[in-house]
Amino acid sequence: VALGLLVDDSIVVIENIERYLRDGFSPYRAAIEATHQIGLAILGCTAILIVSFLPIVFLPGTSGDFIRSLPMAVITTVLASLFVSLTIVPFLASLILKKHSHEEGNVVLRKLQKGINTVYKPVLDAALARPFITLLIAALLFAGSIFLIPVVGFSLFPKSEKPMFLVNIETPLGTNLYKTDSVAAYVEKIILKDKRVKGAYTNVGRGNPKIYYNVSSHKDAANYAQVFIRLQEMDIDELQGVIEKYRTVFNSYSGAKIEVKQFEQGPSVEAPIAIRLFGDNLDSIRSIAAKVEHQIKTTEGTIYSKNLLETYKTDIRMAVNSDKAALFGVSSSRIDEAIRMGISGVDIADYKDEKGDNYKINVSVKRDNHPKPQTLSELYVTSQNGRSVAVGQLSDLTYETSVPLIKH
Known part of the structure; x- marks a missing residue:
């Protein structure tokens, strides 16, 4: 598009200079008169093109960031075309072009005009002589093109033709990392049986690194896993067939949502x-x-x-009785620290081994693999006078439902 716009103005200027040369003007006068005659028209066309593409430059959001380079390229191109057509092209034309001995131009131009007059002129005369029939034929052609839409299809941004795709795995809320890993292993096992698969790369608990320009990495979550699949070289139809195959295979899986996603061009959208x-x-x-x-x-x-x-999730709520805590001489920060120690532990120091690797030293209460609600009731905090007070005496443990995520 930009390349065509770059040469349009120059072609118009050269054609007008050629017309003046055929009328008997010298190359120098032809360049000046022809450029002066259509200079305002070229300026107007350039202004219209710039105004047409200018709103796209200010398109907000990720869509604007993605497409902004296109209107900027077009605007820059037409400005350069305007400058070249009104300065460099007339200068070179006055030096290179020569007066024509024949008023209809050189041999090539005369042959071209003869061909146009032989083929195009009769059709044009017939169309102008019967305007209603011409409009009817044009309307039928337009209506026929509309019926082709189901055959051609429609897509704002086309599918990627690269032989790779993603499998997003999402288990129910509250699922631990080990269960999510077992589902991801099942997906890997099924896909790797296909000889067209070159490799499968899995991340459990988070998404893969940014492997495609418009796909962002998923945040950390124990119930999420992602498998990146690389295939052998194949055409787009075969790639879509592979993707549809695994969509059908994983669609009936119970206990998790398994989505097979094909990469697409365009801005990043969910x-x-x-x-x-x-x-x-x-x-x-x-x-x-x-x-x-x-x-x-x-x-x-x-x-x-x-x-x-x-699906709502279930949360544990520790409602601290501030009046009772103050009566026992216990600050809310100490209660928070004790609860944090019972749930995830508290980092108190760093340990560096002989290889220079750092490890966090985490202090927590004695428990099994996962904290239990009863653990919170059995925690103790120290009051200002040195007495140990059970956290259960200062707070009430209740269960409540909450929304997992609300996107604003």
Whole structure:
């Protein structure tokens, strides 16, 4: 596109100079008169092109960041074309072009004009003589092109043709890392049986590093895993066939959501279609979201619908009685520190081995592999007078549901 715009203005100027040469002007006068005659028209065309592409330059968000280079290239190109066509091209034309001995131009131009007059002129005369039939034919051709849309298809940003894809694994909330790892191992085992697969690279508890320009790494989560698959060289149709095959295989897996994702061009988006609900009542939003999700799932051609409010998570709430804590002489910061020690432990120092590797020294209460709610009730804190007070005496342990994630 930009290359065509770069030479358009210069072609118009040269053609007009050639016309003046055929009218008997000298090359010097032809360059001056021809450029002066159409200079304003070229300036107007350039201004229209710049104004047409200028709004895209100020497009906000990731879409603007992705596409901004295109309008900037076009604007820069047409400005350069304007400068070249009004300065360098007339100068070179006055030195290189010569007066024509024939008023219709050289041999090549005369042959071209003869061909146009032989083929195009009769068609043009017939079209102008019967305008209604011409418009009817044009309308039928336009209507026929509309019926081709289902055959051609539509895509704002095309699929990537690189022989690779991702498998995103998401187990239910609260699932530990070991269970998520077992699901990822199952996916690896199934995929690696395919001889077209060159390799599978898995990250459990987080996403892979940024392996494609518009795919960001997933945040750390024990119920998330991602498998990056590299295939042998193949065309786009075979690649889509492989992806559809594994979508069918993993679609019926129970206990986890397994999504097979093909890379796409364009800005980074979570999904091709995103529906956002706004409101003050969370229960009402959740009810409407369930209805919307059901409507989407029953629509043919949709896959991988995700409702962030589908499942609530269960949290443990430690409600500290501030008045009772003050009566015992225990500060809230000490209670927080004791609870943190019971859940994840407290880092108190660093240890460096003989190889220079650093390790955190973490102090925690005696427990099994995972902390239990009873552990929090058995913790003790020291009051200002040196007495040990049970955390259970100063707080109440309750369970409550909460939303796992709300995106604003």
